Amino acid sequence: MLKPGLLTTVQDRGRPGLAYLGVPRSGAADLPALELANRLVGNDPAAAGLEFTVTGAVLRAEESLLVAVTGAPAPVRVAGVEVPHGAAVRVPAGAEFAVGTARTGLRSYLAVAGGVAVPPVLGSRATDTLSGLGPAPLRKGDTIPIGTPARTDLGAATGPAPADVTRTDVTPDAGPAEAGPADAGPAVPGGGVAGRADAGRDTDRADAGRDTDRADADRDTDRADPHRAGAGRDMGRAGAGRDDAESGGAAVVLRVHPGPRVDWFTPAAVRTLLSAEYRVSPTSNRVGMRLTGPALARAVATELPSEGVVLGAVQVPAGGEPLVFLADHPTTGGYPVIAVVDPADVPRAAQARPGTPVRFESEGVPGWT
Amino acid sequence: MRTRPAGPHAVLLECADAAEVAGWHAELRRRRDSGALAATELVPAARTVLVDGVADPAALAEILIRAADSFPGGTTGGSPGGLPGGTAGSSPGAATSRSAGPAGGAGGTIGDRCTEAVESPAGPRVPPVAAAHVELDCVYDGPDLADVAELWGTSVDGVIARHTGTEFRVAFCGFSPGFGYLTGLPAELAVPRRDSPRPRVPAGAVGLAGEYSGVYPSPSPGGWRLIGRTDRVLFDPDASPPALLTPGTRVTFRAVRG
Numbered sequence: 001m002l003k004p005g006l007l008t009t010v011q012d013r014g015r016p017g018l019a020y021l022g023v024p025r026s027g028a029a030d031l032p033a034l035e036l037a038n039r040l041v042g043n044d045p046a047a048a049g050l051e052f053t054v055t056g057a058v059l060r061a062e063e064s065l066l067v068a069v070t071g072a073p074a075p076v077r078v079a080g081v082e083v084p085h086g087a088a089v090r091v092p093a094g095a096e097f098a099v100g101t102a103r104t105g106l107r108s109y110l111a112v113a114g115g116v117a118v119p120p121v122l123g124s125r126a127t128d129t130l131s132g133l134g135p136a137p138l139r140k141g142d143t144i145p146i147g148t149p150a151r152t153d154l155g156a157a158t159g160p161a162p163a164d165v166t167r168t169d170v171t172p173d174a175g176p177a178e179a180g181p182a183d184a185g186p187a188v189p190g191g192g193v194a195g196r197a198d199a200g201r202d203t204d205r206a207d208a209g210r211d212t213d214r215a216d217a218d219r220d221t222d223r224a225d226p227h228r229a230g231a232g233r234d235m236g237r238a239g240a241g242r243d244d245a246e247s248g249g250a251a252v253v254l255r256v257h258p259g260p261r262v263d264w265f266t267p268a269a270v271r272t273l274l275s276a277e278y279r280v281s282p283t284s285n286r287v288g289m290r291l292t293g294p295a296l297a298r299a300v301a302t303e304l305p306s307e308g309v310v311l312g313a314v315q316v317p318a319g320g321e322p323l324v325f326l327a328d329h330p331t332t333g334g335y336p337v338i339a340v341v342d343p344a345d346v347p348r349a350a351q352a353r354p355g356t357p358v359r360f361e362s363e364g365v366p367g368w369t
Numbered sequence: 370m371r372t373r374p375a376g377p378h379a380v381l382l383e384c385a386d387a388a389e390v391a392g393w394h395a396e397l398r399r400r401r402d403s404g405a406l407a408a409t410e411l412v413p414a415a416r417t418v419l420v421d422g423v424a425d426p427a428a429l430a431e432i433l434i435r436a437a438d439s440f441p442g443g444t445t446g447g448s449p450g451g452l453p454g455g456t457a458g459s460s461p462g463a464a465t466s467r468s469a470g471p472a473g474g475a476g477g478t479i480g481d482r483c484t485e486a487v488e489s490p491a492g493p494r495v496p497p498v499a500a501a502h503v504e505l506d507c508v509y510d511g512p513d514l515a516d517v518a519e520l521w522g523t524s525v526d527g528v529i530a531r532h533t534g535t536e537f538r539v540a541f542c543g544f545s546p547g548f549g550y551l552t553g554l555p556a557e558l559a560v561p562r563r564d565s566p567r568p569r570v571p572a573g574a575v576g577l578a579g580e581y582s583g584v585y586p587s588p589s590p591g592g593w594r595l596i597g598r599t600d601r602v603l604f605d606p607d608a609s610p611p612a613l614l615t616p617g618t619r620v621t622f623r624a625v626r627g
Contacts, residue, residue, distance in 0.1 A: 016409050016410065016422070017409055017410060018546075018611070019410045019412045019419075019421070020394075020410065020411055020412050020413060020541075020542060020615075020616055021542045021546060021547060021610060021611060021612040021615060022542035022543050022544060022545055022546045022547060022548050022612070023546045023611070024546075121606045122606050122611060131545055131546050132587070133546065133606065257374065257376045257377055258374050259374070259375065259376075260373035260374060260375045260381040260383075260417075261373070262374075305414065305415030305416050305417075306414050306415050306541075306543055306550075307381065307414040307415065307416070307417040307419065308381065308410070308412030308413075308414050308417065308418070308419025308421070309419070310375050310376050310378070310379045310419070310421050312376060313375075313376075330543070330544070331412060331542075331543055332412065332414050332541070332543040332544075337375070340374075340375060340376030340377075340379075341376075342376070342377065343376070343377065343378065367374055
């Protein structure tokens with residue numbers, strides 16, 4: 001790791017099934033994107049990869065690697081040469097590999113044939129920014145172990161030979177990295193592997209929705225109690241102002257189901273939730289997408305005893321502005337959940353930049369009166 | 370017990386009290402172990418059990434409500450005995466084969482506009498009988514010990530005697546991996562959290578908040594009133610299960626010298 005960017009973590013499918021012990025699910029915030037990257041390089045979709053946040057990262061391959069970048073579209077360069085996003089690419093031994101700042105969205109994913117092979121913790125290699133389980137966020141100078149690619153990867157890995165690729169079809173906007181041996185040849189889009197990332201994306205999402213709808217640990221994200229301040233690094237440093245300008249356009253529309261405590265809110269508050277436009281706050285992180293906008297008034301004022309929460313839960317803390325729980329959300333929470341974002345839409349919430357308008361859509365979703 | 374919707378793959382069971390939560394958690398685990406229930410997560414909490422990762426939560430809610438109707442007992446204060454709440458080793462069919470007791474009346478409906486909510490007045494109410502017991506050696510020298518003594522209207526020794534003389538039970542886990550919420554103290558000994566949380570509470574700190582006692586498994590900020598500390602490891606990812614204090618575990622504290 002030469003340059004870890006804002007926040008780069010190891011992620012996989014996380015630790016489902018342990019919420020009853022207070023262990024959050026964690027895992028990739030945009031899990032379908034990571035699973036897609038894994039398929040592109042011939043990995044099991046459950047393999048661990050890297051999750052980059054907004055600003056990407058710069059790494060150097062110590063040996064020849066087959067990689068793919070998915071998720072938030074960002075420029076990808078091998079030895080300074082731009083290569084396709086959403087496709088398998090060969091990185092020669094010694095070459096520098098860079099994922100730039102995302103053009104849109106928040107989180108890009110890197111899969112490497114063989115998978116990131118840090119030791120698993122409770123069955124997962126995921127960094128949980130809330131509980132601290134899993135490897136620490138990556139830092140400059142870290143070495144990232146890579147597993148042995150599965151036998152079935154060989155066809156992919158040996159697809160079009162590196163020599164097939166010329167520099168003419170890529171953007172030579174930067175010279176070869178100093179670390180890249182001049183004779184190592186340029187990066188190679190691994191043509192035959194799995195095609196472009198966007199193919200089949202919708203079905204991927206639908207599948208992943210089922211997988212990701214798992215519950216999660218008991219820390220309220222902003223209760224002033226046993227609360228790990230700043231457990232999840234927020235986006236404050238990512239340049240929210242710029243993001244505001246860039247993403248002030250199209251709203252992210254998230255379909256919602258009634259939450260377990262929808263009746264703890266006034267009818268007017270429910271109408272507001274389902275009609276108002278919120279904006280993604282720069283304090284959002286892997287724990288949750290925080291929103292600014294109209295406060296939601298409670299009909300029941302009593303304190304809610306902590307209860308289990310699901311991924312995508314729309315929780316309303318004391319201030320009244322809702323937040324949407326993402327991958328590292330606590331397993332239980334002490335504020336009422338007014339709605340639940342459809343699991344198929346959670347990855348889009350995880351990709352919404354600070355400043356992005358957000359609307360909650362109930363139309364076509366059963367259960368609303 | 371009543372159910373509340375929690376999205377397309379989950380249902381939240383809302384219970385009358387902690388005992389009913391324990392009973393339903395045990396019942397749901399038994400159903401899952403027997404293959405009758407496919408669910409990723411069964412998460413007990415103060416008054417609820419979350420069942421997550423199910424294919425058809427509405428159908429599950431109906432099944433559970435029907436099962437509840439077949440349990441003897443009723444609303445809070447109903448018959449506490451002989452219920453299929455969690456006797457280890459009982460057959461999966463035991464719960465539903467019991468004859469239905471008199472449904473315990475109307476079962477107070479919380480004025481709700483939750484159209485999917487269904488409700489049953491009865492449920493399994495007995496926590497697992499074969500629960501493990503953990504004794505924790507505790508040095509009672511916490512910084513809030515004197516405050517707690519004052520809140521309880523007793524001496525420091527009185528606090529220690531009461532805390533060591535109580536058999537606690539892990540009602541649920543939350544806040545951080547392996548943090549068990551321990552019930553067992555009477556309601557009148559509930560203490561408020563500190564006005565301002567400490568920025569760092571060390572691992573092993575033994576505290577009180579509300580009706581609960583608890584032990585911090587790892588260093589973290591925290592607002593519980595600290596009365597002591599233990600050397601025991603509360604959470605070890607390499608152990609199975611990784612948490613020492615799992616839901617249902619009985620816990621006692623033994624005063625030792627620092």
